[in-house]
Amino acid sequence: MQNIMTDPLLLNKIKLPLSFVANNGQEDSRAHFSTSIKNRRIFFSSDRITLVELEPIEESFPEPDDFPAPINEPDEPRNGVALELSFTNANASLAPEGISQLPGHHHFYRGNDSTKWNNGVPHYKELRYPGVWDGVDLDLSGSKDGLKMNWVLDKPDRISTIRLHWAGADSLEIDSTGNLLVHHALGTLTDLAPIAYQEIEGERKPVDCVYRLYDSFDLGFELIGSYMEDLPLIIDPIIAYATYLGGSLTDGCSGIAVDTQGCVYAVGSTNSIDFPVTPGAFQTSNAGGSDVFITKFSSDGSSLIYSTYLGGSGSDTGNAISLDTQDCAYVTGATTSANYPITSGAFQTTAGGIFVSKLAANGESLVYSTFLGNAGSRALGIAVDFQGSAYVTGEGGIIPTTPGAFQTTPPSSVSSIGFITKFSDDGGSLIYSTYLGGSSSGHCNGIALDSYNYAYVIGMTGSTDFPVTPGAFQTTLIGTGAFVTKLSTDGSALVYSTFLSGSSYDDGRSIAVDNRGHALVTGRTTSIDFPVTANAFQITIGGGSDAYLTKLSPGGDSLIGSTYLGGSQHDDGYGITVDELGHVYVTGHTSSPNFPTTQNVLASVLIGAPDSFISILSSDLAHLLVSYYLGGSGGDTGSSIVLGPEGAVYTGGETSSANFPVTPGAYQTTLNGTRDAYITKTGFVLYRQASVEIEGWF
Template sequence: MKTLTILLIVFGSAFIIFASDIDIFFLQQTKFETKFETNLTKEIFNSFSINLSKNDQNKLHKKISYSKIPILILSNEDKLTNYPNTKYIARNVGRGKTTVYFTTESIDFFTKNYLIKLKMEEGNLEEVEAIGKGTLDTKITSMIGKDESQWKHDIKSYSGIVYRNVYKDVDLYFSVSKNGNLKSEFLVRNGNYEQIRTRYEMQTKNSGENQIKKDQNNGEIFYRDGCSEEEEISRCQFEFREKAPLIYQNGREIEGQYKVEKNVVSYLIEGDLLEKNKAILIDPEFSIYVGGSDEDEGMAAAIDVDGNIYLAGKTFSADFPVTSGAYSETLSGNSDGFLAKINSTGNGISWATFIGSDDEDQIVAVKLDSSGYPVVAGTTNMANGPSPFPTTSGAIITHCDANVTGFVTKFNLDGSALEWSSFLCADTSANINDLVLVNDYPVVVGKVFITKFTTDGSDFSAVNCFGGSDNDVANAITLTSAGNLVVSGSTNSADFPIINNGYNSRGTDTDCFVAKLSGSDLTTIFTSALGGNGFDYALDVATDIYENIYVSGSTKSDNLPATADAYQQAFSDNLNLFSGLVFKLSYNGIRLIYLSYLYGNFSQGQSFSSTSIATTTDLVYISGHGDCFSQYTDSYNFFNASATNTTAKGYIAVFDQVFFSLVDTVQLSEFFSSMNAYSSNGILVTGSTTDSLNATSGPFGEYFGGVFDSFIIRISPCDKGSYRPNAFSFCELCAVGTYKDSVGNNQCTDCIAGTYNPNLGSISADNCSLCPPGRVNPNTAASSLDNCLYCQRFYYAPDPGLTQCLACDSDQFSSISRTHCIDKLNASSFIHFGLSSLLFALFFLLFFVF
């Protein structure tokens, strides 16, 4: 990844930027704009512009063209500016001479002769801390004056900042928009937008009325200096104008307007248009769209060590956003597979390519090898024809007699060429359903087969075709922490083999199966089966660090062995519909640990399924289809769920790994195709949507395109010192009195008794300070030195960090500092001596004076 080195050199008040790939031009500027696009979670998007008079522009001497210089959000911890109470600075806002100071009291926009201060009326801005988000690789140096010791090196820069809880459950974000402007967002988690009241304070060279007004014609708010409302803008010395707000909830636009009262701006929204107490943004890191004007479906995703995301699937869109120089820039058939590399911030595509034949093709799985090369697997409908799916010379299978077959393909690093590509032909259907890499060896599963390729695709390393005499299909495969493989699927074979005492609870129709195999030679370690009096399908599988096995799927059986602690124990199949299913097996496949149904309101004639499952350090994530959890909205934090939501198509539910209690869930109108864990606590979810899924802003994928668009959601692990209040919220700083010394989504740890911690976001137990000698604290999670109480008169605390005071002997009492005890006799003698000395001193003084 290229690192952009930027040197900020400041001589007096001139601010000059040098960069390795930025040109510097000196010319006269005629206009600049600063835009704000504000998202109230009922998202409220605003934009404003600032216009200087030509006279003021000409007073600025040499100018820099800012058209190629990015906005820089810099930390002020190295004291880049003496502007009061500044935590962060944004340079080059609006491609002009505007600097934004993010202070503890307001957000201040400063340009030549004009200052606009935004304050949160009756808010908590002074009590919350601004936090940098998205640390950049940009290297910045500030060289002010001739004294090199005062120069600043490696100044931290960010893609955005956030003020947490500027109002109750309201966060204020700032970031760089796709147009290179500074963007702000209000995230209103509880839907209570009425509390947001922004005061605009204008300080200009005009001593006249500094009032912000509302334009009754277009709903905009504005302030002018040096001209009247009716005059042309060219006659103004200064104009501030903010466009009418755009308001969204649940992906739909809602009509609203500004309310202006003496420079305090709030929002008016029709009450019956809103769903009360609803938060909108469900993705704490980012969600983006990839798609063209037709149908697109994201079916798999992977993430590399740098945080770049690889999204794969199928598309019918000829205008899908492939990049120049990609392996294939043209849609070949009715539908093609696609692979896109998305940068780590989610605001751009590094590269994207089609791959396919003259018929229909799709990629169902993508993995990255140890060198970062993407390996994909899928199915093509044209392996034999005039324009078949592409294979490469030297691959084990380059031609099939049958048209429908699976393929495995390895791309080069920039998506411009194939390293190798092979078919997987068979006498019967050879569709591929999933893929893993075992030490860079691709292993694929499908109908009655598990196949391991060599790393160059030139041969098969191992093959296992276990199963019975009827129809058996492996739907998913995962790699365990010990390097073994676990496969889940469905069997119709009455003679399906149960190996090594695997759990066996067969039903009367299609049943679930689970098999564990050696990662080296695909030798079967055990098989197990589970079913009831209906159809049962195992659709996905995951494991934890102990190799316990988690399976998700769907069922029509109403007599499955649900465990006593099941989330839903009973299921009625009287409407001939499917329920979702989740169960957990022991690492050796012998014991059923947990089984539960997952379903919602069948009165809408909707079946349910649990299509994907993934595990993190301590949680189990399940995604599926159907409005499974809306009836429990009063009990849990369901962002988009409602008992009357008839449009819900997908859900994600989060369970505790140990007790399998429901932790959190979200209901959406999206179809989820796959979900997988990365690192130990991150989750990637892919699928397709027909709605505008609150995508985070960026030059790529911000708007919904076709009938279906692909999407990807990344839920990243929280850094040290932060945690998630629930599974789908933003990471928040650990509270005072607590700390978190690991990366992940686990909760913060209380400081032990005898200590206190007044700081937010602590990353170590060392941040918990010991109560000083003479003071004790019997409680955990103390937030202040005031929680360390002084010992009473006959008690003492000789050491720091004590939880209770020690008693002095009967002939003692404690010292004034309460750190030790004093003998009463010695104390009396000392007091007597002190009084005598005092009287003698007074007598001597009186004698000397008189």
Template sequence: MSLVVQWGDCQTGMDTQRYMKVRLSIIQNNIMKKQRSVLLIVALFFSTIMLSAQTAYEADSAELKLSFSTYLSHTDKYASGFDICSDKDGNTYVCGNTRDKNFPATENAYQTKLNGSADVFVVKYSPAGEIIFATLLGGSNREHHSAITVDEQGFIFVSGGTESEDFPVTEGAFDESFNGKGSWAGDIFVTKLTPDGSNIVFSTYIGGEVEETLSGGCIKVDSKGNVIIGGLTKSKDFPLTKGQISDSESMHGFIAKFSPKGEKLLFSYTFGSSTWEIVTGVEVDDKDNIYLTGATFSENLPVTDDALRKEIIMPKSGGINDHYLAKIDGISNNITYFSYFVTEGFATTPVKWTSPNKLVVCGSTETNNFPATTTLLCDSIKGMQDCYVALFNSETMNLEYAAIFGGSEMERVSSTGFINDYTIIIGGTTTSPDFPITENALYKGFPTCEKTFNSSFLGRKKCFVSIIDTRNNEILNSTFMGSGFLFNIYPDINGNISFVAEAGQRGEAGDTGFPITKNAEEPPTYAMIGRLLLNVPPEPTKEELYKDVTVDSDILKSYVAKYELSPGFAFTITCDDGQLMLHIPEEGSVPLFPKCDNTFFLKTSNYEFSFNTGSDGEVVSMTMHPDGGDDVICKKIEE
């Protein structure tokens, strides 16, 4: 960086840092024999110029700052299924399931004690990380795999799997009776809670005689208050409004919409029939159109003429899937777009929409057949599974941006969101020590001591957050976030990122590496809850804070004098048209601005100056308050 610097009567266009070093050397030689206190004023001028240069040339960035991070709950290690969201005020909502008999439920919560072997929990955190309320929700058996969202009024919607015949449902709900009574069977529940978590507004079952499971993130509320959920079913008698299920041996992905009071099933469809089918992502736009993603092994899905890919690409090995992307009209509930999308990837494919017309789909893949439109760090798959990011125009469903990136081992993308219509945040886990981390990362280190946990499918992996500018094809920030089995994020309307991780032990030793901002005793297995702040606005400057402070002209004139810093070296204070000026011998002058009647500051420095009066009210000295140093009193001297 090169800029013009004005110092006294000297002007230069040389490099700022070099100029400062040269000038400092000259000044130090001039005052070498003077007292140490004189050097304070050198620091004053240097801090003034340095801060001016930094402020004027600071570039836009995607800096992350940790707001809070803390433990919560003994989790259900068999099916944790955490989910997270936030509201317009920056509050964070988390759900999951727990076996913790000492779960920290709050007073007046809907349910304060564990009812079954594992219950769902719902917790609301303030932006500072304080628990606003925490409640349990469940019957006498077990709840699992839950999802959460919140509407504009603060009502909380939770859905998940239940094996409890006595799960709390409300009178008049769509289905008040438990259906899945077989071994390892169960229904899905859909529940609306009051904003304070103290009561249920409505609660219903949906399911058949075998088994249903909800996918994380797969509950949304549209502008009319309708509730949309997605997941999988193995029940031949699962309630549908269109089509039918021919057997109870295969899995089927489903999407369902309930009325605002939970009393009607407005529509319910299934997709696919194979050994593994599931709807993995659900999203709603401002016209109530529904977008969904899913994992499949099924041929002959209802692809549309404008599909990006019309034929299935069967995965080469187990544990990975082909995927699809669909759009359902918000008025007719008809499918308006359906396409196979990315193959040979893990099931999870999160999807998010933002105004006016952008849709992002993320996931992982091991195929080089990914329809990349650009190169982001690499032009081919580097590891066993790499991340992918795809941006669509939600009106035309045209693919506008698609890229892959990752390390030499394995990545799993679990959640995504927007900062704006071209900047995307993704969160997930990686086993790659060389996963792309940026220079401005909050946490750069990959803990090699946890390598043994990273080698298995269920092993603990390193969590990450990456921010991608699709317009300029650039990773703005990419950081590690500790080790965990699962990791979900949710960016709010300001781009701040709430996160939840299953970071606990699950029977394995080892430090998780998650930062802790609150004193807490580490439980055996737990969720990590936290919030990252993006591009935190700077604290108001003194000029902004005290811009309305004025001082009477007679008071200002009373400060006009010389003030001795050391023998032979004195400051001069003048007042020109109501503006106090601090003059430094041989070096120039700088304006002083008022905090109050007797204390003044510099615009671009933390130095302050206050004027002191004697018993007769006359000014006798000026005190210089250096940043981090001892105060220096400068005695007023006569001309």
């Protein structure tokens, strides 16, 4: 290990995405380009790539402001390690080339001598090493979360010429799943098993490919599957993380959120008295049989920024989480604890079945915490607007309503009914609160907001007189069905409300809204006549129950797309989100060995029953872009999916699998109890290869 002193650099104040900066004299002359990723600096020379990693400095919480402060490295030396990836016997006069120059420039000022300042240094979106070996090019791109390397071969037999050497590493290892582990003094660098494919008649066909170790520090690639000998081949490694989270008993994650720095916040429930908590967190011990937990991970998934219990002496269940612009976490769920932590001035300080709590950004205190409703009520969804108002939905018993709200009294015939409640930003009062239901029991499961603060909810009802609006897509209920409702901004009226069901049993579990006001929903259906569209990816039910995905028009009067998603057994959609281009992301669980997957992206098979799944569909729900199983030999369920910076995909759920595919260097790599929560982050590079539809994202 070396002590490495870094020069302080005054960088542009606006935070830029990862790019490749040309060397105009500000770096060692051997480097043609450089870039930075977290605690790593990477230098691109003619025949090698050098990675310098420093021990991380202590995390801090910057003041919220429009632009981050200039970045300055500390003056003190820090332990570091330098790794070199060199190209053995590469062609002479090899040099990287910048591709796609980006707008703006970098400016470097060292010391007081202005003759040594470097102004207007260009930076590029991609790098290319042309002709590393005959017929072999290397393309590099990336985001702030990682570096993507594509080896492009003009024909497959060129693969034998690729020979890479790692200098500065302690050892190289290929794990049981084919990942390359580069062990070094500060930890482990992980590259997932390589993905190879060929372009054949406009489609990407997978080719089985593995890393091959030649000796202790030299490696290459080997093709082990069939391929077309005269067509080009692309090898595409990726980087991601996956971690357990839990103590020695039962733990599960029901919701996640992610901030602008790529830090995941997870909420769920734990029975473990040794659930991992952090010093100084709000509550560091379990107060009852089941407590809520809230955990914030570092952006690389290797450590906890904070982790706390939240609960009283009864049973407390965390069901949903959302963040405000200051990175305060808002959580909600159900409680039977009369001594659940409540703050003075909260809206309801007497015991009730629901809690709504706002945690400070550092996880050390409650900004506010309140009960809501009576015993037996529970909250299942939460969203927060830009003003810091929390919107909560679920099912009551008795929920306080506000004058002028859409539905201020529940039918006398029901024991449970949906509700939507909007809190003031200090949690001390209600802006609006309304029931939503008919004469049979029902509930709301999920809530989402659009940019105008209209609340959209999804749920399940057995009420034929559930409030639907004239002209809505489906105004008649046949069986027990899902519903989708858009509420006015003051909670006084329905903008639209529609059933979404067939003739059997259908449940609505999760909802998202895109930037054009389309509601995207998922859940479970057992109906062979569930409403699907003619061009849907899957127009018939696959088995006993399927997940479904549906996209409603902005007015709720028609379907833009609607599809089954499932195989021959039980499948269920639990979490949904949408990106700026309209691609739809869903997670849940499946027991079907023939669940629809895309083998050309990530080969996977059903291991347990059930396994989680992650799927991405086109904006019209007509094409499956990415789909794979995620799990081990136990039971695995994906409960929540969100997008983070640079398109990274995050999922949370629960697993009883001792062989869940966690990654080296992740915070928790072993199953601690009978069931643990899990968190995964998949770099966007995984999906860039799935379809040309997504290629414009960088």
